[in-house]
Amino acid sequence: MALDQDFWNQRNVEQQTGWDLGEASPPLVAIFDQIENKNASILIPGCGNAYEAQYLLEKGFTNITLIDIAPLLVKELQEQFVGNKHIHIICADFFDLEGQFDYIIEQTFFCALDPSLRKAYVDKMHSLLNPQGILTGVMFSQPFEIEGPPFGGTQEEYERLFADQFILNFSASAHSIPARQGHELKAVLTKR
Numbered sequence: 584m585a586l587d588q589d590f591w592n593q594r595n596v597e598q599q600t601g602w603d604l605g606e607a608s609p610p611l612v613a614i615f616d617q618i619e620n621k622n623a624s625i626l627i628p629g630c631g632n633a634y635e636a637q638y639l640l641e642k643g644f645t646n647i648t649l650i651d652i653a654p655l656l657v658k659e660l661q662e663q664f665v666g667n668k669h670i671h672i673i674c675a676d677f678f679d680l681e682g683q684f685d686y687i688i689e690q691t692f693f694c695a696l697d698p699s700l701r702k703a704y705v706d707k708m709h710s711l712l713n714p715q716g717i718l719t720g721v722m723f724s725q726p727f728e729i730e731g732p733p734f735g736g737t738q739e740e741y742e743r744l745f746a747d748q749f750i751l752n753f754s755a756s757a758h759s760i761p762a763r764q765g766h767e768l769k770a771v772l773t774k775r
């Protein structure tokens with residue numbers, strides 16, 4: 584099964600979006616609340632319904648970029664945020680994105696990708712960050728028995744993947760929603 588544009592678009596058409604929290608994700612909100620520079624450039628890849636973007640706007644952030652591969656979803660986001668100069672919305676494959684950001688936000692995007700792409704994900708994240716830029720968010724802390732997506736993983740695997748290019752800080756996620764409590768790691772990965 585190819586996890587391509589058609590796959591993700593169809594998941595939205597059929598409303599098979601079990602990952603969707605319906606609100607800004609509490610662990611991400613806690614991360615945003617620690618960012619003092621409201622003009623920091625923030626990328627949310629595989630953004631889904633991007634409730635976090637509304638939260639960022641309300642907090643005064645001015646430079647938010649959303650990217651998702653699913654056209655239907657992106658069209659709805661473009662309608663929702665039409666005319667808002669603080670949000671850039673892109674319909675494309677993350678791996679084709681060019682740019683430089685201070686923060687990149689991870690939530691159920693890494694786990695949505697075929698695991699064969701994990702090294703490419705790490706390389707792409709590194710190339711998209713400014714010097715000392717930060718990739719931060721939450722990642723599942725265990726493998727799943729059922730074939731993904733989502734594809735889980737372990738902290739040990741993530742450490743092996745990211746260590747060469749990032750300064751690592753993984754910890755238990757204190758703000759996860761109840762269904763994910765104990766199953767998520769908070770990641771704060773600073774570009775070397």
Ligand SMILES: C[S@@+](CC[C@H](N)C(=O)[O-])C[C@H]1O[C@@H](n2cnc3c(N)ncnc32)[C@H](O)[C@@H]1O
Binds near residue numbers: 591656
């Ligand atoms: C599991 S959903 C998570 C959405 C959102 N991060 C959330 O937590 O609600 C994965 C999202 O990544 C998008 N996606 C998958 N592969 C992608 C790619 N290569 N480039 C950009 N977006 C992608 C999908 O369309 C989908 O919206």
